[in-house]
Amino acid sequence: MKALVYQKFGDTNVLQTIEEPKPSVQSNQVLIKIKAVSINPLDWKIRKGEMKLMSGSTFPKHTGVDFAGIIEDTGASVTNFKKGDEVFGVVKNNMKEGALAEYVAVPSTLVWKKPIQINFVQAASIPIVGAAAVTTLQKMGSINAQSEILINGATGGFGMFLLQLLKQKQAKITAVTSTKALDFAKKWGADVVIDYTKENVLSQKKTYDTVIDLSGKMGYINAKQLMKPKALFINPTPKPVEIITSFFKNLFTGKKHIAMLSNPSTDNMDVLLNAVDNGLQIEVSKIFSFVQSKEAYQYAEQGRYIGKVAVEFN
Ligand SMILES: NC(=O)c1ccc[n+]([C@@H]2O[C@H](COP(=O)([O-])OP(=O)(O)OC[C@H]3O[C@@H](n4cnc5c(N)ncnc54)[C@H](OP(=O)(O)O)[C@@H]3O)[C@@H](O)[C@H]2O)c1
Structure with a gap:
């Protein structure tokens, strides 16, 4: 073969x-x-x-x-x-x-x-990006209509699943993406869209309960300024050293840096298959x-x- x-x-x-x-x-x-x-x-x-x-x-x-x-x-x-x-x-x-x-x-x-x-x-x-989206929701814990979430890099594979799963929970989502993908971000559930080719997301005054960086370009140091005092930064591309240091730093800080690893388990696939049944795009x-x-x-x-x-x- x-x-x-x-x-x-x-x-x-x-x-x-x-x-x-x-x-x-x-x-x-x-x-x-x-x-x-x-x-x-x-x-x-x-x-x-x-x-x-x-x-x-x-x-x-x-x-x-x-x-x-x-x-x-x-x-x-x-x-x-x-x-x-x-x-x-x-x-x-x-x-x-x-x-x-x-x-x-x-x-x-x-x-x-x-x-x-x-x-x-x-x-x-x-499997990989769908399970990553489900695992991200699990890391976030309670999500509701008051949850304010920023997804930086929202219209690749991971963002496509994450946007739609978060929307099912009625979260308020701001999606950062490039010009041609803005309409997809809205279609998949973003309430607010930011075109990163025209606007620097870091120049915003607004803060969020969760910041999720799918572009791999933001970094926790930058993300902190967009985070409420007890907000989470979800990082799907952590460096090995960040996994270790964030574990200890999180014990002493309100803002938390969370490393996320996708888990394509049967439980997580069941969530996704149920979402497909309910019209996930x-x-x-x-x-x-x-x-x-x-x-x-x-x-x-x-x-x-x-x-x-x-x-x-x-
Ligand atoms: N930890 C895990 O288990 C796990 C699992 C799955 C994925 N990941 C990682 O998660 C990341 C996202 O995965 P993916 O499959 O969705 O990747 P992807 O399809 O390449 O999506 C990346 C997104 O980032 C956007 N982007 C690029 N530059 C940006 C910038 N400067 N500012 C804001 N957004 C920007 C892209 O938009 P444009 O293309 O329009 O520029 C795209 O929407 C990857 O690094 C991947 O390796 C980790």
Whole structure:
């Protein structure tokens, strides 16, 4: 089968398609014929060597974390799926394995039935950023119509899910995004939109109960000026040192710096599947074929897309 791999850290030029054996299933696994894979910033952060502490430096590495496809085979102990089921899921070890291949084998606990009202590229867009949005809500605790929330970088994959889940709770949301995405931010639930290409969010006088930085460009030091005295700063891109220091600093300060790690668990997928049933919108603004995978990454890594970018298999 064909798979996308790389043999050293680097830009998109290190990506290459190889032929390798189709995986066989272990007892707890399902084998999936891949129909779509969505692209996450995590993929290129690993590939560029920005996460070496976790990924290690052994090669080849596969790429792509979120997938959707059709069950081709099931291991002896798998009872909840059968050949032909349409599913979506995540690879087990996203630092080494990858879904950009014709087939993947993963534990059946990392796979969920694809809702019939969404297609494969939409389903492949759910796990990492959808679970990150649900985990963010859990970190925030109580959210209601009085909650004032700022999302900086609100119309990528993560923001698309987060905006809609927060709106279900009637929170008052200010979304920061670029010009072409302003209407999407409003459609997904923003009450106020700020175009970062025209206005510096830090020049505002307003403060919030929660500031969530999905752009990775704000930083806690800057965010503090936008935070009420007991507000949270949710950081999905914490540096290892920030995870340790914020834990201790938070013990002594009103404002809290919270590191967030996505947890694509079945409980979190249930929240998202329920939201899909209730009309959650999943925008995949650009779709590439498998042979165009390198172009897909070149495109996504430049930013300025709305929602998700995905690779679709014939
Ligand atoms: N911790 C975890 O488990 C976890 C899970 C999922 C994602 N993440 C991280 O969370 C971040 C967001 O993920 P994503 O998938 O949504 O990424 P994304 O699709 O690339 O979205 C990033 C957003 O930031 C906006 N942005 C870029 N520059 C900005 C600026 N100067 N000011 C304000 N907004 C700006 C982008 O808008 P334009 O494109 O219009 O410029 C876009 O809306 C990524 O760093 C990702 O790695 C972490």
